[in-house]
Amino acid sequence: MSTQAAVALVDWGTSNLRVWLVDAAAGVLGDRHSPEGMGTLTSDRFAGVLEAHLAALGAGPDLPVVVAGMAGARAGWVEAPYAEAPAGLIDLYRKAVCAPGIGRDVRILPGVCQRSAGAEDVMRGEETQLLGAVAGGLCDALFCLPGTHSKWVSLEGGRISRFTTVMTGELFQLVSRQSILRLSIGEGRAAAGHPAFRQAVEEALSTDFSLTTRLFSIRAQALLSGADESSAASRLSGLLLGAEIAAMRSRLDESRRVQLIGSGALTELYAAALILAGAEPVSLDGGELVRSGLFAAAKALFPHRFAEFAP
C-alpha cells in the first residue's frame, strides 16, 4: 500500500513550480520542478500545466491535489482569500478554495494577512513552510526566511502570530545596480567574511543608526580612500541586513534562537549577521518544510486518502 500515490503536493510560487507525488506515509514517489511560475502564466493555463506534470508523474485522474503559494493570488489561478494572523493549519485548510471546472479535486491554500495599522502584511507560500515546521514539532519559535523579500515570522502555540516582510533583497539589487552606488559596487559581491560586511552590520546594530543617511558613505569611501568593489558590496549588504536585524531586536530579545529557512550565499550572509547580533541561527530546509506543510493540509482536507493509517 505504501507505494500507492495518496495525493499530489504543489508549491506554486511566482517563478517556480514544484510538484511531489506522495504516498499515505509522506514518502515521495516522484517529483517535478519547472520554471512555469505563477508570474509566467495567465489564469487559464494553470490547469493544463498541472495536468501535464501529473501525467508525467503517472498520477491517475482521481488523485487529489493541494496547492500552496502564489497560484492562489488574485493574479494567479483562483484567488484564495487570506487567512488572518494569528493563523494555524486549521485556518488554512478551512479557507482552501477549489479549482473549478477541472475533473479533479484541487484545493488551493490561502496566504496569511496581518492588518495591524502601519504593519499591514501578507504572505503566500511561506505560511505552508511554517506549518511544516509545526508538523515537525516546532510550535514556538522565531523564523527568518531570507529572499528578495525576507520574512520574519513568530510562531506561538503552532500559530503564525505575527510577521514582517522586509524588502532587503530587492533594495540591495536596486541600489547596487541602479543607484549612484553602482559606480562603486560594479560587479562586486558581498561576502560574509569581508571586514566591511562585519563592520557595517555592527554599525547598523548600534543605537541611533539610520540606514538612509549611511548609504552614500559607500560612494564617498570609494572616492576618498579608493575602497574596492567587494568592500562596497559587502558594506551595502551589511548595512541593509544589519538594519533589518536591528529592527527585529525586540523579537530577538524574546528568542535568541532563529530558525533560518534557506540555503546559499544570501542565507550565509544572514547567518553571519545574526551571529554578530548575538543570535543563534539554526538552519532549516525550505523545500522539506513546504512539503511537510502541504502533506499536513492534505491529511486534513482528504482524510479518506489516509484512512488506513488512522489510529
Added chain:
Amino acid sequence: MSTQAAVALVDWGTSNLRVWLVDAAAGVLGDRHSPEGMGTLTSDRFAGVLEAHLAALGAGPDLPVVVAGMAGARAGWVEAPYAEAPAGLIDLYRKAVCAPGIGRDVRILPGVCQRSAGAEDVMRGEETQLLGAVAGGLCDALFCLPGTHSKWVSLEGGRISRFTTVMTGELFQLVSRQSILRLSIGEGRAAAGHPAFRQAVEEALSTDFSLTTRLFSIRAQALLSGADESSAASRLSGLLLGAEIAAMRSRLDESRRVQLIGSGALTELYAAALILAGAEPVSLDGGELVRSGLFAAAKALFPHRFAEFAP
C-alpha cells in the same frame, strides 16, 4: 564702470550649466542656461562649451571665470581635489585649480569632503551655495538641500562643519518605479497635504521606527484595503522623508530653524515634513546663493578686477 563685466560665474552641475556675467558690484549683465551638464561632456569639450557661452554673452578674451560644481570632479573637466570639512570660503579659493591650456584665467573651485569613519561624505556645488549664504550673513545655521541626494549641512562660524548626504530622492524613484511597490504606486504622486503622507511622517518620527520593515506595508495596504495610488505614493514619500528627518533629530534639537534651499514639489514635501517634526523651515533660493558664493570667491581670486571698489 558698473556695467563693465568684472568676471563670469559658472555653476556647472551634472545635468545643467549656468553662466552669469557680472559687474564688480555683483550686478548681472547677462546669463545663460544650458543642459550641457558635466554628465553629458567628455573632458575635452568643457573649454569649447564655456567659450561658446561666453562669446554669446559678449565676454572679452581676458575676462576671468570662476567655476563651481561637478566640472571639478574626477570625471569632469579638471579635478579640483576636495577641501576637507570644516571648510570655509578661504579653503575653497586656496584649493581652486586652473583650467590649463586655454587662453583665459579659469579657476575651478573644489568640493568639500568629510572623512569621519562610517559618515564619509562629499559635496560638489552645494558648498558654493552655502558660502553664498555666509556672504549674505548667515554664518551659523542648519541647512537642508532637497534633491536626488539631499544634503544636510551645519554651518558654524561661517564654515561647513559637518554634513550628510541622504539618498532619499533616488530611493523614492527606484522603489516607486521598479520595486514590487510600483504595482501599488503606479502613476500616483506624493502630496504634502495627503493624510497618508502626514501619517507616514509621524510614524517615521516615532521611536523604534525602522524604514525597511515598513516599506512592504504599502503593498499590503493596497492588497488588503484597496489603498489608492496617491495614498501609496504619499506613504512612501512620508516614510522616506520622515526617516531622513528623524536621523537629523540631534541636529534639529540644536537648531529648530532649518534653511531649506530649493523650490517646487519636493521642497514643499520637505517643508511639510519638517513642520510635522516641530522644525521651522525657512525658504532660500539656491540659484541666488550659488551666484553669491561664486562672486565672493571671484573677489578673493581676482582682487584686481574689484580694486576700484576696495575700501
